[in-house]
Amino acid sequence: MTTVADILKYIETIAPTYMKESWDNVGLLCGRKDREVRKILVALDSFRSVIDEAIAEGADLIVTHHPLIFRDPLMAVNEDTETGRCVLTLMEHGIAAINAHTNLDLAPGGINDVLAATLGLENIEIINPEGTDEAGRPYGLLRCGTVAEQPLENFLATVKTALKCDGLRYVDGGKPVRKVAVGGGSCADGMFEVTAAGCDTFVTADVKYNQFRTAFELGLNLIDAGHFHTENPTMPVLAAKLQAAFPEIEVNFSKRHTDCMKFY
Numbered sequence: 001m002t003t004v005a006d007i008l009k010y011i012e013t014i015a016p017t018y019m020k021e022s023w024d025n026v027g028l029l030c031g032r033k034d035r036e037v038r039k040i041l042v043a044l045d046s047f048r049s050v051i052d053e054a055i056a057e058g059a060d061l062i063v064t065h066h067p068l069i070f071r072d073p074l075m076a077v078n079e080d081t082e083t084g085r086c087v088l089t090l091m092e093h094g095i096a097a098i099n100a101h102t103n104l105d106l107a108p109g110g111i112n113d114v115l116a117a118t119l120g121l122e123n124i125e126i127i128n129p130e131g132t133d134e135a136g137r138p139y140g141l142l143r144c145g146t147v148a149e150q151p152l153e154n155f156l157a158t159v160k161t162a163l164k165c166d167g168l169r170y171v172d173g174g175k176p177v178r179k180v181a182v183g184g185g186s187c188a189d190g191m192f193e194v195t196a197a198g199c200d201t202f203v204t205a206d207v208k209y210n211q212f213r214t215a216f217e218l219g220l221n222l223i224d225a226g227h228f229h230t231e232n233p234t235m236p237v238l239a240a241k242l243q244a245a246f247p248e249i250e251v252n253f254s255k256r257h258t259d260c261m262k263f264y
Contacts, residue, residue: 002249004061004096005033007040010245011063014238015100015107019130019139024102025067030087031096037061037246042239043254044232046097051086053256055093062090063242065111065231067099104234105141106130111184112143114234118162119203121145121180127190127197142190144181144199152177152201152221159203159225163233167263169224171212175200177221184230188215188222195220205230228259 008028020026041059043050046068054062068090069083077091078084090097104110116124124145129138147155152170155177160168179201181194186206191214194202201221215222236253243251 002037002246003033004028004031004035004037004098007037007061007063007242007246008033008098010242011098011100014241015104015110016133017103019106019133020101020103023071025070026099026101026103028096028098029068030090031061031094031098035060035094035096037096037249039250039252040239040242040246041252041254042235042242043257044228044235045257046086046090046099047257048082048086048089049256050254051089051095053254054095055089057252059095059252061096061098063238064097064099065101065104065235065238067101068097100238104238105184106139108133108137108139109237111231111234112141112182114237115182115184115203115230116143116145116180118233119147119159119180119182120162121147121182127181127193142181142183142187142193144179144194144197146179147177149176149178155180155201155221156223159223163225163229165225165229166259169207169212171215171220171222173200173215173219173221175219175221177201182230184234185227188224191215191218191220191222203230226259226261228261232257232259 041054126140127142129140181199183204187204188207188211205227207224239253
């Protein structure tokens with residue numbers, strides 16, 4: 001019998017808790033460790049649509065990147081907040097929720113390695129590693145790699161297609177694209193590390209107005225491809241890893257979860 005504890009132990013091998021940022025909340029956030037798992041649903045978030053999908057599919061566990069309970073203090077579990085309603089629904093249906101957040105961002109083979117590979121980068125390296133894992137592999141947040149030198153316009157088309165974006169926000173730093181850094185989600189603060197590493201282009205998300213201006217002044221091509229689209233490519237990869245590790249159970253990647261932000 002495969003239990004929630006078994007899944008949690010496996011996730012710890014691919015995204016160890018010690019890799020997470022100090023402010024983060026990861027692991028089993030809802031459910032019993034000894035509960036049997038026969039079906040898993042993997043998604044970027046445990047939003048209500050994903051929970052409804054899990055219920056419809058008869059899933060026993062949701063595995064996500066983003067935590068169900070994050071920075072807002074959860075003072076009560078009731079219907080007064082969206083988080084409370086989600087937790088109640090999971091509990092009422094006996095569904096557990098596990099997440100790997102910044103630990104999966106930093107881990108080898110995690111969010112940023114998948115993002116780099118999805119964009120076709122070669123010679124992928126970690127910018128400023130934060131440590132090494134038990135196997136001696138370095139881990140850290142940002143990745144960089146190379147592509148065949150090309151105009152920014154060509155690379156923008158590649159990013160939009162590869163990540164299935166409806167649109168991109170970007171700053172033209174006035175350079176062709178050759179050495180590219182990536183940081184899935186909100187990583188624009190890393191642009192100084194990126195430029196120090198000799199990168200001419202940076203793909204990330206949630207970029208603020210003043211950060212675009214700073215990138216322009218640095219001569220850095222800065223591309224905002226959206227939080228969802230820079231992180232979601234890792235979710236089917238995670239689902240495949242779980243399926244390979246636990247062939248006796250059914251692992252599905254969410255079909256309902258999409259980016260709520262649209263372009264007009």
